[in-house]
Amino acid sequence: MTALLEIDNLGKRFGGFVALENISISMEAGERVGLIGPNGSGKSTLVNCICGTLKNEAGSVRFDGARLDGRTAHQRTRAGLSRTFQLPRPFLSLTLLDNMRIPLLYAVAARGARHSGHEIEPRCLDLLRVVGLDGKARQLPGALTQVEMRKLELARAMAAEPKLLIADESMAGLTHSEVEDILALLKRLNAQGITVVLIEHIMRAVMSFSQRLIVLVSGRKIADGAPDEVVRNPEVERAYLGQ
Amino acid sequence: MRSDVFLLVWLVIGAALYAGAEALGNDYVFFAGYVVLQYIVLSTAWNILGGYCGYVNFGSAAFFALGAYSTVAIHQLHPMPIPVLVVFGGIVSGVVGLGMGYLTLRLRGAFFAIATLALAVVLETLIVNWDYVGGSRGAFIVRPETIAPFGSYIRYLFLIMLLLAVGSIAVARLIERSRLGYGFATIRDDEMAAEASGVPTLWLKLIATTISGALMGMAGAPFPYYIGYLQPSSAFGLDYAVNSIAMPLIGGTTSWIGPLIGAVVLGSLQQIATVTISSAVNLLIVGFLLVAFVIVAPNGIVGLVQKYVQHKRVGFVGRHHVKADMPAGIPGSTP
Amino acid sequence: MIFSFDLFINAIVSGVLIGGFYTAVTSGVSLSFGILDIVNIAHPAFIILGSYVAYLVNTELGIDPIVAGVVMTPAFYALGAGIYQVYYLSFEKRGQESLRGLAFFFGLLFITEVMLVLYFGVDYRYVGASYIGPTWHFGNLDVPLRLLVPCLVSLLLIAVLQLVLTKTFVGRAIMAVAQDQFALKLMAIDPVRIKRIAFGLSIATASLAGAFLIVIQPVEPSVGRQYIGRVFAICVLGGMGSLPGTVIAAMLIGIVESLTSTFYGPSWAPAVAFGFLLLTLAVRPAGLLGR
Numbered sequence: 001m002t003a004l005l006e007i008d009n010l011g012k013r014f015g016g017f018v019a020l021e022n023i024s025i026s027m028e029a030g031e032r033v034g035l036i037g038p039n040g041s042g043k044s045t046l047v048n049c050i051c052g053t054l055k056n057e058a059g060s061v062r063f064d065g066a067r068l069d070g071r072t073a074h075q076r077t078r079a080g081l082s083r084t085f086q087l088p089r090p091f092l093s094l095t096l097l098d099n100m101r102i103p104l105l106y107a108v109a110a111r112g113a114r115h116s117g118h119e120i121e122p123r124c125l126d127l128l129r130v131v132g133l134d135g136k137a138r139q140l141p142g143a144l145t146q147v148e149m150r151k152l153e154l155a156r157a158m159a160a161e162p163k164l165l166i167a168d169e170s171m172a173g174l175t176h177s178e179v180e181d182i183l184a185l186l187k188r189l190n191a192q193g194i195t196v197v198l199i200e201h202i203m204r205a206v207m208s209f210s211q212r213l214i215v216l217v218s219g220r221k222i223a224d225g226a227p228d229e230v231v232r233n234p235e236v237e238r239a240y241l242g243q
Numbered sequence: 244m245r246s247d248v249f250l251l252v253w254l255v256i257g258a259a260l261y262a263g264a265e266a267l268g269n270d271y272v273f274f275a276g277y278v279v280l281q282y283i284v285l286s287t288a289w290n291i292l293g294g295y296c297g298y299v300n301f302g303s304a305a306f307f308a309l310g311a312y313s314t315v316a317i318h319q320l321h322p323m324p325i326p327v328l329v330v331f332g333g334i335v336s337g338v339v340g341l342g343m344g345y346l347t348l349r350l351r352g353a354f355f356a357i358a359t360l361a362l363a364v365v366l367e368t369l370i371v372n373w374d375y376v377g378g379s380r381g382a383f384i385v386r387p388e389t390i391a392p393f394g395s396y397i398r399y400l401f402l403i404m405l406l407l408a409v410g411s412i413a414v415a416r417l418i419e420r421s422r423l424g425y426g427f428a429t430i431r432d433d434e435m436a437a438e439a440s441g442v443p444t445l446w447l448k449l450i451a452t453t454i455s456g457a458l459m460g461m462a463g464a465p466f467p468y469y470i471g472y473l474q475p476s477s478a479f480g481l482d483y484a485v486n487s488i489a490m491p492l493i494g495g496t497t498s499w500i501g502p503l504i505g506a507v508v509l510g511s512l513q514q515i516a517t518v519t520i521s522s523a524v525n526l527l528i529v530g531f532l533l534v535a536f537v538i539v540a541p542n543g544i545v546g547l548v549q550k551y552v553q554h555k556r557v558g559f560v561g562r563h564h565v566k567a568d569m570p571a572g573i574p575g576s577t578p
Numbered sequence: 579m580i581f582s583f584d585l586f587i588n589a590i591v592s593g594v595l596i597g598g599f600y601t602a603v604t605s606g607v608s609l610s611f612g613i614l615d616i617v618n619i620a621h622p623a624f625i626i627l628g629s630y631v632a633y634l635v636n637t638e639l640g641i642d643p644i645v646a647g648v649v650m651t652p653a654f655y656a657l658g659a660g661i662y663q664v665y666y667l668s669f670e671k672r673g674q675e676s677l678r679g680l681a682f683f684f685g686l687l688f689i690t691e692v693m694l695v696l697y698f699g700v701d702y703r704y705v706g707a708s709y710i711g712p713t714w715h716f717g718n719l720d721v722p723l724r725l726l727v728p729c730l731v732s733l734l735l736i737a738v739l740q741l742v743l744t745k746t747f748v749g750r751a752i753m754a755v756a757q758d759q760f761a762l763k764l765m766a767i768d769p770v771r772i773k774r775i776a777f778g779l780s781i782a783t784a785s786l787a788g789a790f791l792i793v794i795q796p797v798e799p800s801v802g803r804q805y806i807g808r809v810f811a812i813c814v815l816g817g818m819g820s821l822p823g824t825v826i827a828a829m830l831i832g833i834v835e836s837l838t839s840t841f842y843g844p845s846w847a848p849a850v851a852f853g854f855l856l857l858t859l860a861v862r863p864a865g866l867l868g869r
Contacts, residue, residue, distance in 0.1 A: 053435060072445075073438035082439075089436035091429050093497070102429055105422045107441025160441055299680045301619070346860045352676050353617040354814070354859055360619055361807030365852040372845050485688050492681055527692045534685035537678040538668040 004029040004064060004195055005050070005164060011058030012042075012049055012219075019045045020219045023059070027197075029163070032190050034210030034227065035199045038239075042219040043199050044086050047166050051083045052076045064163060077103070078110045082162030086169045086199075088149035090141035096152060097137040100124035103160035111161075124159070130185060131155045147173050154182070164195040171202055179205050207231075215239075246420065250413045257409045261402060273401040277469060279510035280404040281462050285483065286490035286502035287411040288458035291418060292451045293488070294496030297431035298352055302343075302359035303487035305366045306336045306456045308478035310463025315376045315473055318384055325403055329464040336460020337453045344452035349445060367479045381474035384467040400469050404462075411458050415499040418454075427451060459487075482526055486510075489533040495545030504544055584718045589840040590833055591719060597832025598729030599794060601736050601825050602787040603805060604812040609739075609780035611810070612819025613756045614773055616665065617680055620687035622802035622809060624781055627690055628654065628788020629797040630698060636705040643705040644731060647789025651782040658781025661686070662774045687802075694799035702796035710793060728790035733825070735786055739779075740821045752776045756819065804848050811855035817865030827865070 005027040012020040020042045027033060037043050048054040050061055052073035061068045068076055082103075091099050101124055128134040131151035136144070141152060154170050167186065171179050183205055190196045200206045206213070206227075213230040215223040217239040223230045230236055264272045285303055292298050300306075310332030317323055317331060343362060347355040371379045386396050393399040418424045426447045429437035434444050467473045486509065494505025509529065516525050540547050603625060610618040628647060635646035669679035709723040743749040751772045754762055762769045791797060812831055816823035831851055839847040858865070 051439065053439070072443070073435075074441050074443045077439055077441040085436065085439070089433045089439075091432040091436065093428055093432050094425070098425065098428075102425060102437070102442060103440040105425055106443075109422075110441060156440060293677065297677050299677060299684075301684060346856050350859055350863050353611075353680070354863075356617065356680055357619065357806070357810045358855060358859065361810070361852045361855060364803055364807055365849050368845060368848045372843075481688070481691075485684075488681055488684060492678070496677075523692055523696055527689060527696065530685050530689040530692060534682060534689065537681050537685070538664070541672075541674060541678055 002065060003027055003062075004031075006062040007050065007059070008062070009059035010046070010049060010056050010061065012045055012054065012056045018219055020049065020056070023216075023219075023221050025214060025221065025224065027164070027195055029195055030190070030193055031195050032187075032209055032211045033195070033197045034206040034213045035197055035216065036201075036203075036206055036213065037216035041216040043216055044168060045219075046216065047083055047168055047199065050076075051081055051166070074106070077107045077160055077162075080161075080163035081166075082107075082157040082160040082164070083166040084150075084153040084157045084168050084170055088146075088153040090144075090149060090152055090156075092140065092142055095138050095140060096128060096133055096144075097121065097124045099141065099152060099156055100127050100159045103156060107160040127155045127159050130158070132181075147178065150174070151182075154185075158189065162194060164197065165189065166197040166199070168199045169201065170198075171200055171205055183209055246413070246417050249416060250409070253409045253412060257405050261405060264401070265398075270395055270397055273395075273397045275514045277397070277401050277404050278514060279507060280401070280408045281466075282486055282490060282506040282510040283408040283503060284404070284411045284462040285459055285487040286494070286506045287408075287415050287499065288455045288462070289487040290491040290496055290499075290502040291415055291427075291458070292455040294491050294501065295418065295424065295427035295431065296448060296451045298348070298448065298451070299356040299488070300359045300452075300455065301356055301484060301488070302362040303459055304479045304481070304483040305359070305363040306340065306459035307463035307466070307483050307487075308363075308366065308370070308475075309336045309339055310460030311466040311473060311478045312370055312376050313460070314464045314467050315382045315384065318467070319375060319382075325400070325465050325468065329403065329407070329461045332464030333457040333461040336463070337457030340452040340456020341449055343456075344449045348448045348452070363479055363484065367475050370475045370478075377473070379475060381472055382467070383472050386468045386471060396468070400465055403465055407458075407461055412499055412503060414454070414458070415502075419499060423447065423450065482522070485526060485529055485533070486513075489529050489536075491543075493532055493536045493543050495543030497542065498545065501543050501545045508544070585840055586837075588718075588720055589836045591721065592725060593833030593836030594829055595721070595725035595729040595832070596794075596836060597829035598732045599725070599787075599790050600808065600812055600828035600832050602728070602732035602783065602790055604809045604816070604824050604828055605736055605739055605821065606780040606783040606787065607809045607813045608816065608819050608821060608824050609752075609776055609783070612813055612816075612824075613752060614776055614780075615756070616662075616675075616773075616777065618683050618777075618780070619680070619806060619810075620683040620690065621780070621784060622805040623687040623690040624654070624657075624784035625788045625791060625805065626694065626797060626799060626802040628785040629792040629801075630694060630703070630788070631785065632789035632792055633703050633705055633797070636707075642707050643789045643793055644707070644727070644786075647786040650785045654785040655778040655782040659774050659778035661781065662777035665777075666770055666773070691799050691802065698799065700798050700800075702798050703792070704796040705792050707793060724793055728793050731786070732790060735783065736821055736825060739783075742779075743821070748772070748775060807848070807855055808851040811851040811858065814863070815854060815858045815865055820865070823865055 003026040005025070007023055007025040010020060010023040023046060035043055045054065049056040052068065052071060063076070063079055063081055066079065091102065101120060104120055104123060125134050125137060128137050131154060133148060133151055133155065141149060144152065150170050150172070154167060157165055171182055174182065179202060186196050186198065186209065198206060198209050210227050212225065213223070213227040214221060215230060215236050222239060223233045223236050264276055285307065289300060289303055292300055313332045313335040314328045317328060343358055344355070347358045370376060376382055388396060390396050390399045393402065418427065426442050429440065429442050430444050430447060437444050463478070466478065470477060490505035490509050491502040493509060494503065495501030513525055536543060607618065607621050610616045610621065628650070631650050632643040632646045635641050636643045665679060665682065669675045669682060709727045712723050714721045714723065743753055751762060751767055752775070755769050755772045762772065808831065812824060812827045815831070816827035831854055835847045835850045838850050
């Protein structure tokens with residue numbers, strides 16, 4: 001079986017600054033992967049290159065058997081790649097319900113599985129219920145707290161019905177029990193066959209979630225393997241955990 | 244309300260308007276009404292790109308003039324019925340809108356705005372140099388005095404513009420309620436998030452520029468017949484450029500009703516005011532109103548009315564009690 | 579038309595001279611649009627305002643128009659600072675600069691032009707100065723002083739601006755505000771104040787550019803609109819906010835316009851800048867020098 005996501009020698013620079021260098025990662029369908037690294041190590045840049053928000057100069061990305069290079073962000077979302085933004089980017093003039101509607105109308109519908117008009121609204125409400133926001137379905141996102149916005153961001157990424165979901169710091173600022181809720185949610189998604197990549201600073205969450213841990217430092221991948229082994233890796237300790 | 248019912252209601256309103264104007268029995272009403280209707284089409288068209296997608300088109304006059312001059316060009320070749328000319332004008336302006344959009348919309352929004360601003364100047368240069376359509380001297384279009392069964396020709400022109408106005412309102416509302424309308428709103432809010440949700444932003448922006456440009460061209464197509472003598476300076480008039488932006492922004496940009504209100508209010512006031520004050524003063528007032536509204540009332544007249552209604556409702560039930568679960572889904576109530 | 583070498587050389591020279599003047603016209607936009615990211619489409623209207631102010635001072639007091647342009651820069655600076663304050667409070671702070679902020683500047687453009695029409699009418703106005711009229715001849719080469727003087731003073735203006743931006747504290751803060759507002763806050767510098775100063779400077783250049791314009795050609799209120807495509811084309815082509823890039827782009831567009839009007843007729847010249855603008859946006863949006 002071929003890998004679901006295959007990143008091969010990916011490189012990205014901003015002017016003279018090398019943000020990512022020779023990144024190669026392979027993920028199988030159904031994996032739970034943690035991606036960690038200090039601030040500015042290139043985690044979000046990597047996500048942006050995978051999802052087409054930024055263009056990588058070197059290397060290639062294959063997803064679900066097809067090359068993604070040159071494809072736009074919306075084509076990648078339609079292909080089954082979904083992500084949250086580190087700083088939530090809700091559609092401010094649309095209600096929470098309508099925020100959910102967008103991926104259903106545009107990403108899911110493009111795969112041919114068009115929900116009929118009557119089905120969409122209950123589906124949107126279901127998604128909001130999963131993250132506990134169904135009570136505010138008819139409100140605008142401007143009134144939400146930062147934590148609620150993160151949940152909305154996650155729900156919208158789920159609404160695109162992805163094969164691979166990248167959660168970029170979805171738990172920052174959440175309480176202990178909220179983190180547990182989100183982790184349980186991500187694990188449920190994973191149990192349905194969705195590959196989940198978790199980018200997180202909360203080590204407890206990463207360690208309990210991940211089957212596999214990847215560490216980025218200064219735009220390079222320095223470790224990739226079982227979480228227990230990776231955190232004992234001296235290079236990781238020196239560069240990241242021991243700082 | 245369903246879209247076909249909506250269209251039907253507006254056709255009835257249109258018929259009533261026509262009958263009312265007919266009852267007044269004065270051609271001046273048709274001449275003045277034509278201009279107001281023309282502004283309804285222009286401001287609704289502008290709002291499809293500007294209000295729904297958040298992309299500013301400063302070149303309304305250019306798209307309008309393209310429609311008008313495509314009529315002159317065809318007329319020089321062979322006179323044709325006006326509905327055919329309207330279709331031609333729409334195609335020409337729509338294609339130019341598509342081309343401009345393709346070249347500039349992949350970049351930041353400001354570049355599109357700047358390009359449309361420059362487009363008006365350049366198209367005027369081209370027209371002034373093009374003798375076939377009259378060049379800088381202008382072109383005469385002799386319109387028949389009467390046309391059966393409408394009587395005077397201006398009534399026929401009025402009716403065409405009335406149908407265009409009803410049509411453009413119906414198109415705008417249809418877009419608002421459709422998948423396309425949701426897509427446009429995401430472009431206005433956050434294009435990066437829109438792409439990540441599967442919205443093909445460039446494609447949707449091109450659809451918006453094409454529809455918007457085409458409607459403006461359609462509004463311009465009958466204009467040579469209305470004015471009789473078309474000069475570059477009248478087709479590329481500043482009043483079109485400024486009014487088609489001022490009317491939606493003063494009326495309110497989030498739904499079809501805003502541009503309609505803006506066009507009817509400002510258009511009628513201008514028709515009355517040109518009789519009493521000079522057209523330059525007239526335009527100056529529009530300019531000041533535009534600046535005042537964008538600063539003080541970002542959601543236009545519609546926003547002001549909604550604020551007033553909400554305020555009253557809140558005041559009635561008791562302020563702090565209602566605030567927590569105030570419905571937020573009303574168009575235009577965006578913070 | 580038969581190709582004549584003399585005609586060609588003369589067209590190049592007048593293109594360079596006009597290009598020099600274009601740098602002054604564009605420098606303000608390079609500051610506001612290029613560095614501050616404020617899409618001030620009303621800039622050409624302020625240039626025309628500058629022309630009329632120079633005209634008034636020249637005809638009423640008999641002062642040299644370019645001297646008048648220099649003297650009036652503080653007033654234009656104040657105007658610019660005031661406009662930025664309104665813009666900041668009404669649009670930038672609320673995050674509405676893309677739609678309503680643009681409409682605001684469009685309104686200003688429009689109000690300025692119509693007010694000038696109401697006050698001065700639509701007749702062409704011109705100024706008097708000793709260097710308007712004479713032409714230096716070098717063999718078959720003609721160098722009209724009314725083009726040479728504005729060109730030289732424009733280049734001086736650019737040099738001064740470049741020095742201010744690179745050598746002074748405020749100038750470096752202006753360059754920094756474009757990169758990282760947060761870093762400025764850490765240094766206890768108010769980014770809004772820096773942007774207000776920069777925008778004031780940008781409008782101050784319009785006073786000078788306006789004076790140059792009315793030295794070069796007679797002016798009426800709607801002339802400004804012809805400069806919209808031009809200044810933004812030069813600004814983008816020059817790499818958005820790089821003053822050396824602006825000089826090169828301005829010269830390039832000046833030369834191509836001059837060649838076009840010499841060999842195809844002056845009425846086609848306005849289309850040149852627009853062509854450049856579209857081409858640049860389509861092919862190389864980072865500008866000639868890139869960034």
